[in-house]
Amino acid sequence: MESGKVHLSGVIVRDLSSAVSNYRSRQTLDEYLKRQGVPGIAGVDTRALTMRLRETGCLNAVICADAAVPDDELVARAKAFSIVGKDLISEVTCSEPYVWSEGATGAEWEFSSAAKKAIADKDAKPFNVVAFDFGIKHNILRRLASFGCKLTVVPASTSAADVLAMNPDGVFLSNGPGDPSAVPYAVAAAKELLGKQPMFGICMGHQVLGQALGGCVRLFDFVFPSSFSFEGSRL
Numbered sequence: 001m002e003s004g005k006v007h008l009s010g011v012i013v014r015d016l017s018s019a020v021s022n023y024r025s026r027q028t029l030d031e032y033l034k035r036q037g038v039p040g041i042a043g044v045d046t047r048a049l050t051m052r053l054r055e056t057g058c059l060n061a062v063i064c065a066d067a068a069v070p071d072d073e074l075v076a077r078a079k080a081f082s083i084v085g086k087d088l089i090s091e092v093t094c095s096e097p098y099v100w101s102e103g104a105t106g107a108e109w110e111f112s113s114a115a116k117k118a119i120a121d122k123d124a125k126p127f128n129v130v131a132f133d134f135g136i137k138h139n140i141l142r143r144l145a146s147f148g149c150k151l152t153v154v155p156a157s158t159s160a161a162d163v164l165a166m167n168p169d170g171v172f173l174s175n176g177p178g179d180p181s182a183v184p185y186a187v188a189a190a191k192e193l194l195g196k197q198p199m200f201g202i203c204m205g206h207q208v209l210g211q212a213l214g215g216c217v218r219l220f221d222f223v224f225p226s227s228f229s230f231e232g233s234r235l
Contacts, residue, residue: 002137006036007092007177010063012049016042039063058083088178089186089204092135093156100131100153103146114147126150130168132158132186134176134204144172157185160192170198173205180207180217187211 011033020028033040041063053059060078129149131141134156144151152166156176163171171193173186180187190212193199201209207217 002139003092003135004094006033006038007135008038010061011038011040012044012046012063013040013042014044014046016040039065084179085182086178087182089134089156089176089183092176093133094153095155097152097154097158100141100151101145103142127169128152128167129170129172130154130163130166131172132156132174132189132205134174134183134186134208136174136176140172140174140202156183158189160189160196163189163193164196168197170200173199173201173208175203175205177204180204180211183208 011029013029016030018028018030020026027035030040060081062074062077064074127147127149129144129151131144131151131153133153136153141151141153152168154163173190186208190199190208194212199209201207210217
């Protein structure tokens, strides 16, 4: 688990294993998704799907378990959805600030000698880092904590003034879904913070930084022209 819950709208897999084989596993993928309320589809030639996405770009799709729904209606649903201008970050961000302290769990997961040294140095002052949650992955927080960072995770809508009041040594803008131009509040906060504190971002955070620096990030919508059949399943 890299977040508090699954934020995906659906999951597509080639082969669904019914056997739990990893020593850390507690349930099957099917059981897990059912508990999370997320639909999935198996038996899809994901390599063919990947090749289509590689050539065409981002595509909208609908997963349907009701055979009675006409293909035309499903295609219409896919065409009606657009990621451009849609604020998905507000759907996945935390609601309140919180402190994160958990580093890598167990020696087998700590691969960095520098992190081990930082942990061993008890007298070292930890870096105070404020992390904007645009849909942040827990492992990013674990890695920062492993290097001795004191982390405060804040909602995506947090103002620059509130961040500066925490007196951070650095500001991190996380990964996340959607269109960076649809979150002007995040861009505005990043723009106000630039030059005042060291900043870095991953994925969405990097795109937000790009816009704060005057760049332009363009997203394009593509849709299936008709329904496609993958080994008997509808997608």
